[in-house]
Amino acid sequence: MIKKRINIRMSGLGGQGAVTAAHVMAMAASRDGKFAISNPFFGAEKRMAPAESYCRIGINRIYDRGELVFPDVIEVFHPQVITMGKSYTMPFYSGIKEGGVVIINSDIPLLSDEDVKTLKDLNVSTFYIAGTTIALEVAGTELSTNMTMIGSVAGITKCVSMEGLDGALQERFGKKFVASGGTATLDEAIKKKFAKKEMLLQKNLDTVKRAYQIAAEWAEKNNVELAVAEA
Amino acid sequence: MATQTVIGSKNKKDQVYTDPWKMMNEAERTPSFFTGSEVIKEALRRASCDVMIAYPITPQSEAAALIGELFAEGYIGDYFRGESEFAVMSQCAGAAFGGARVFTTTAGPGTMRAMENFPMWAGARLPIQMIVTCRGINSPLSIQPDTLEISYLMQTGMLVWHAETAQDFYDWILKGYMVSEEPDVHLPLALCCDGFFVTHTKDMVDLTPADMCLPPYDPYRSPVPCMDMECPPVRMMRDPFVMKSNYISYATHASWQQEVWAAVERSRKHTIAWLDGLIEIEKPDAEVLIVTSGTAVSQGREAITLLEEEGIDVGLVKVKTLRPWPGEEIREATKHAKHIIVPEFNVAGWMAREIRATIPNSERVYAGPHVCGGMTMPPEIIAADIKSAMGIKTSALAGRGS
Numbered sequence: 072m073i074k075k076r077i078n079i080r081m082s083g084l085g086g087q088g089a090v091t092a093a094h095v096m097a098m099a100a101s102r103d104g105k106f107a108i109s110n111p112f113f114g115a116e117k118r119m120a121p122a123e124s125y126c127r128i129g130i131n132r133i134y135d136r137g138e139l140v141f142p143d144v145i146e147v148f149h150p151q152v153i154t155m156g157k158s159y160t161m162p163f164y165s166g167i168k169e170g171g172v173v174i175i176n177s178d179i180p181l182l183s184d185e186d187v188k189t190l191k192d193l194n195v196s197t198f199y200i201a202g203t204t205i206a207l208e209v210a211g212t213e214l215s216t217n218m219t220m221i222g223s224v225a226g227i228t229k230c231v232s233m234e235g236l237d238g239a240l241q242e243r244f245g246k247k248f249v250a251s252g253g254t255a256t257l258d259e260a261i262k263k264k265f266a267k268k269e270m271l272l273q274k275n276l277d278t279v280k281r282a283y284q285i286a287a288e289w290a291e292k293n294n295v296e297l298a299v300a301e302a
Numbered sequence: 303m304a305t306q307t308v309i310g311s312k313n314k315k316d317q318v319y320t321d322p323w324k325m326m327n328e329a330e331r332t333p334s335f336f337t338g339s340e341v342i343k344e345a346l347r348r349a350s351c352d353v354m355i356a357y358p359i360t361p362q363s364e365a366a367a368l369i370g371e372l373f374a375e376g377y378i379g380d381y382f383r384g385e386s387e388f389a390v391m392s393q394c395a396g397a398a399f400g401g402a403r404v405f406t407t408t409a410g411p412g413t414m415r416a417m418e419n420f421p422m423w424a425g426a427r428l429p430i431q432m433i434v435t436c437r438g439i440n441s442p443l444s445i446q447p448d449t450l451e452i453s454y455l456m457q458t459g460m461l462v463w464h465a466e467t468a469q470d471f472y473d474w475i476l477k478g479y480m481v482s483e484e485p486d487v488h489l490p491l492a493l494c495c496d497g498f499f500v501t502h503t504k505d506m507v508d509l510t511p512a513d514m515c516l517p518p519y520d521p522y523r524s525p526v527p528c529m530d531m532e533c534p535p536v537r538m539m540r541d542p543f544v545m546k547s548n549y550i551s552y553a554t555h556a557s558w559q560q561e562v563w564a565a566v567e568r569s570r571k572h573t574i575a576w577l578d579g580l581i582e583i584e585k586p587d588a589e590v591l592i593v594t595s596g597t598a599v600s601q602g603r604e605a606i607t608l609l610e611e612e613g614i615d616v617g618l619v620k621v622k623t624l625r626p627w628p629g630e631e632i633r634e635a636t637k638h639a640k641h642i643i644v645p646e647f648n649v650a651g652w653m654a655r656e657i658r659a660t661i662p663n664s665e666r667v668y669a670g671p672h673v674c675g676g677m678t679m680p681p682e683i684i685a686a687d688i689k690s691a692m693g694i695k696t697s698a699l700a701g702r703g704s
Binding site: 102111134136140 | 337597678681
C-alpha cells in the first residue's frame with residue numbers, strides 16, 4: 072500500500088526511549104524533505120509505566136497532533152505492553168488501520184489466537200524482532216533497544232533514509248540537549264556507557280542498521296508494502 | 303523616541319537591535335525542526351527580555367528550564383525561580399512596575415493558583431507576557447492539554463491570544479510585546495497554546511536571524527508612570543480605595559475598569575497589523591464552517607481534508623485572538639454558513655458560547671465535538687459530527703476504548 076501519510080504509534084514503557092525514537096524518526100523524515108510531526112503522551116514520568124509517542128510522516132503538510140487513535144504502524148517496545156496490558160487501551164492494537172503493520176520487540180510470539188485472527192482479518196502483518204537482544208549484541212546496552220525499533224519501521228516502510236537517521240541521531244545526541252529531568256538522567260546514563268560520544272553515535276547507528284536489514288528482508292520475503300509517496 | 307535611537311546598535315551578545323517590523327516581516331527566515339518548548343526559547347533569545355521568573359509545572363517546565371539556559375548564556379537580564387505560581391506572578395508585577403520587560407510561563411493549575419494577579423496586572427497596566435501551555439485543571443488530575451483555563455483568563459482584562467502551532471508561538475511572542483507595549487494598550491498578554499500538542503511536538507518553524515533582536519522596552523512610554531520611589535504608579539498604591547466607600551472610589555473604579563477594556567479594544571488595530579487580522583478564513587463560501595482556536599484548528603484542517611475526499615466542502619475560521627474578541631469579523635465570515643461547527647478541547651464549550659453570543663441565528667452553532675482531560679481529538683470524529691449536523695448518516699467509529 073502506498074499512502075500520502077503514515078501514522079506510527081510507539082507503545083513502550085517509561086525509560087525505553089519511545090519518545091526519543093519518535094522524535095528521531097520525525098527529524099530524519101524532515102531531513103529527507105518529507106513533512107513530519109512527532110509528539111509524546113505520558114503521565115507522571117516513571118520508569119516502566121506505560122509511555123507512548125507518535126510520529127506522522129507524509130508528503131503534505133501535517134496538522135494532526137496528539138494521541139494517534141488510528142495508526143498504520145504500531146510498535147511495541149516491551150512485551151509487558153501486551154502481556155501486562157501496559158498500553159493506554161486494550162487490546163494494544165485497537166484502532167489499527169487495514170493493511171497496517173504491528174512490530175513487536177520480543178524473541179517469542181506473544182499474541183493469542185484471537186488477536187492473530189483479528190489482525191489477519193484486518194490484513195495487518197505482524198513482525199517480531201528481538202530488539203533488546205540485538206541492542207545488547209551490537210551496542211552492548213539494552214538502552215539502545217529504541218534504535219532497533221527505529222530500524223524496524225524504517226526497514227519495512229522506507230519512510231526515512233539511513234542518511235536522514237544518521238543526521239537525526241547526531242542532532243539528538245551530538246550536542247547538549249535540554250529535556251525533562253527524567254530524559255536528562257537517561258541521556259547521562261547512556262553517555263556513560265560509551266567512552267566517547269562518537270562511539271555512542273556509531274553503535275546506535277549500527278544498531279539501527281542491523282534492525283533495518285532484518286526488517287527489510289522480512290518485508291520483502293512476506294510481500295509487506297507500506298510506503299509514503301504520492302499514491 | 304528612545305527606542306528608535308538604539309536601532310542598529312548592538313547589545314552585549316552582539317545582537318543588533320532591529321526595527322521589529324523589518325525583523326518579523328522582511329528578515330530572512332531559517333527553517334528549523336523544533337519542539338514548541340525550544341521555539342519559546344528561540345523567541346526569547348530575540349526578545350530583549352529583562353526578567354524571566356520561573357516555576358515548574360508540566361507542560362511548561364521544559365520551556366522555563368530552556369530559558370534558564372538562555373540566562374546562563376547571557377541573553378536574559380535576570381532569571382529566578384519563585385516559590386509558587388502566585389509568588390511568580392506577584393514578582394512579575396514587581397519587575398514590570400519597575401520598568402522591566404517581563405516574561406513568564408505557566409500551565410493549568412498554576413494559572414488558576416495565580417489568578418488573583420491577572421486582573422491586578424491589567425488594572426496596573428503592566429505589559430507582562432505570560433505563556434499559558436494549557437493543561438487540565440479539574441479533578442481527576444491530568445497533565446494533558448485541556449483549554450478550560452482560557453475561559454477564566456478571558457475576563458481578567460488581559461489580552462488573550464490562542465496559538466495554533468509552534469510557528470504562531472514564535473511569531474506571536476515577539477509581536478505580542480510590540481502590541482502590548484503600545485502606549486494606548488499597555489496591557490499584559492496571555493499567549494496560550496494547547497500544552498503537549500504544541501510544547502512537546504516537533505514541527506517545522508521558520509526562525510528570524512539569531513543576531514537580530516527587538517529594541518528594549520521603554521518604560522517611559524507607559525500611560526501610567528513606571529514606579530520609582532518618588533512617584534508611585536497610581537495613587538492607589540499609597541491610599542487604596544479599598545479603604546474607602548464613597549462615590550469617588552466607585553467612580554474611579556468604574557472609569558478605570560472601562561479604561562482597561564477600552565485599552566483591550568484599542569489593541570485591535572495594532573493586532574490586526576501584526577497578526578494579519580484577528581481571524582484567518584479558508585473557503586468562506588462553504589455551507590459548513592469550522593470556527594475555533596488553538597489545536598482544534600489543526601484538527602479541523604485535517605477533518606476538512608478527510609471530507610474533501612468524500613466531496614463535502616467545509617470551510618474554516620481560525621480565531622487568533624480571544625481578547626480582543628473578533629466579533630465583527632466572525633459575524634461577517636459566518637454570514638452565509640448554514641452550519642457552524644465548534645470543536646473544543648474542553649468540556650464547557652466556552653468558544654461555542656462566545657460565538658453564539660456574537661452572531662445572528664445562533665441555532666446554526668453546533669457545539670462540539672468536545673474532548674477534555676487531555677484526550678486527543680481525531681479528525682475522524684470532527685468529520686463524523688459535521689456529517690451528523692448536515693443530516694448525513696454515519697457509522698460509529700471504532701477507535702480506542704470502543
